[in-house]
Amino acid sequence: MQRFGRVLAIAAIGVAAMMTVVDVADARRAGxxxxxxxxxxxxxxxVTRTAPAPAAxxxxTMTPRQSTQPSTATNPASQNRTNARPGFFNGFGGSMLGGLMMGGLIGMLLGHGIGGGIGFLGLLLQVGLVVLLISLAMRFFGRNQRPAYSAPAASARSSAAAGAAPSFRIPRIGEAMGGAATGASAAAPVPVQTDEISVGQDDLDRFEAMLKDVQAAYGAEDYAALRQLTTPEAMSYLAEELSDNATKGLKNEVxxxxxxxxDLAEAWRENGTEYATVAMRYxxxxxxxxxxTGRVVSGNADEATDAVEIWTFARKPGADWQVSAIQGVEA
Structure with a gap:
């Protein structure tokens, strides 16, 4: 039994190592x-005919996500909660002052106030003194309890518009983006204007050639060729993968x-840059x-394998296409 258990343990370790190597080989595709x-x-x-399943x-990415959550400073609910805090007259001070007032009035009516011995004239005098003290106290504490007024009405409308701004979405073809930004929309995320563009056969042929060139440069670890074929951001991720392979003592041959x-999935223009996303099965x-040693660790050196990926190409005016993103396809 001990010998059988030892054999099972060795086999389990071997299977785990093989799965780890396969994961490294397929990381660029299945990730x-x-x-x-x-x-x-x-x-x-x-989705397209070539890639009927959604892209991973x-x-x-270095692209920041756009947040549409309203901040606390512009949230009307938080402003109401801030302004609704009890002041001196609404809290303990108000209860104490009210108790003193009621106690003084009752004492005066019973004739036990300051001038209780002088009859009705003393009652009037006490009432006058109490009214004077209350007036002075309200003026004194009133200066410190003035409400903090909010910004003008235009700013209030701006805050409301920022809090209720709809989430970001891509405009449809031909949809107008509206006029110039106003003060009410300045606080909301600014939508990016995009225009759908057409892609010709020459561009599609170029995409096919770039598929082969990028794969060849990646397999040869040709960093100079990859820098010409990809954007700086995409190049950084490919270089990171190559570095990880080298650290593990491996080399990916493609x-x-x-x-x-x-199939062309979509093509558009924004901020002076043209994008084209293409689904490719190769x-x-x-x-x-x-x-x-050059020994094959994973894969078959004599049999081709099939893969489906989503590649996005980008170019500036007057420049060549470059690979800006690569996505696998979910199972």
Whole structure:
């Protein structure tokens, strides 16, 4: 039994090691996504015939998320709670002063006040003194209890508009974005104006060529070629993956890339940059080798494997396309 248990333990360790190596080899494909798709980074691209399943979300990006939660400073509810705090006359001070007033009046009516011995004239004198003291006290404490007035009505409308601003969304084709920003909308997140664009066959051919070039540069660990083919952000993530492979003593070999099918998911322009997201199904020889010996650690060096990925390309006016994001496809 001990010998059998030892064999099972060794087999379990071996299986775990194999699964770890497979995870390293398939991390770029089966993982989430990295890079940037502009204002659409956190929205899934439309499904296509090539990629009928949703794209994996981009979980490594430098694009900040836009928050629409109203701050405490502009939240009317918090302002009401702040202004509703009890003052001196609404708390203990008011109870004490009221008790003194009622006690004084009752004492005067019974004739036991300051001038109880002088009859009705003393009663009037005591009433006058109490009224004078109350008036002076209210003036004194009133100066410290003046309400803190809010900003003018325009600012109030601005705060209300900021708190009730709708969440950010991508405008539809041809939808107007409105006029110039006013004071009421200045506090809300500014929508990004996007225009749908058309992509020609020359662009699609270029995307297919870039698929092969990026895979070849990645397999050869050609950092100079990757810098030309990808945006600085996408390049940083690819360089990080290559560095991790080198640290583990591995090298990812990718060759014989062949595009089987591709579909354009969406293409748009924003802030002077054009984007095109393409679903691509391709075949390739994708293996992980031991860096020192060249031994195949995972994958089949003689059989092509199939993969489906979502690639987003970006370009500035007058510049070439570059890969800005790569996403896997959820199972």
């Amino acid at each position: 989430g996504g990295f890079g940037s798709r502009g204002s659409r980074t956190f929205s899934a691209p439309p 979300p981009i979980d490594r 060759r014989d890339v062949h595009l089987v099918q591709g 075949e390739s020889i994708d293996v992980m080798r031991d860096r020192a």
